[in-house]
Amino acid sequence: MRPLSDLVWGSPPADATWTWKSICKTKLMMKNAYTDGQWQPNVKPWYFNTVWNNWNVPKHAFITWLIMHNGMNTREKLHRFGCGSTDAGCICENAKETLPHLFFEYDYSKVVKSLIHDRCGACISMSGAMAGGYGNVGGKLKQQVFANILNACIYHIWAHRNSARVNGILLIPSLVAQKIREVVRQRIKFKCNAKMSRSDDVWLEKLGIRL
Structure with a gap:
């Protein structure tokens, strides 16, 4: 026995x-x-601070959490299980639709992230953001905002991927980036208080956010 x-x-x-x-x-x-x-205290997964940051919109954090557990039904995954006639992407039909490819290798996703980066300087990368978090970006406010941006990017790219699959409609990247910036702006205004450093205040103004 x-x-x-x-x-x-x-x-x-x-x-x-x-x-x-x-x-x-x-x-x-x-x-x-x-x-x-x-x-036991302090037993957290490596992505905890980036995903479960309380500044994130909850539904954005949930989608990112699912991705961390490979819980999204990409075409590559469904095709591997015998569902669907192709494993090619809904946005880019020239490659397998895996999670890394969808969020960080598609030209469409790259353009969306580039537009976000140009506005706020947030480097949207799975390897950098998830593995190390945003611990070296200059203050707690920026860490929280950058995590918010990452989760919003992932959520909206996934949502517009689904729109392309179901409805055959795909917004141009500039409109997707605009939606992401507006969601982030509203969330920051909701979470921020009036007590912050002058440098943080100036940085938020560059994002188009005035408290």
């Missing part, structure tokens, strides 16, 4: 069902976060 500890935390047998293997995988992930009946 296998020891109780193996049954609780060990790997499932090779002939276990997919469901049981998934449960065991989740238990192993939770082992370091939940010990002796208590949640």
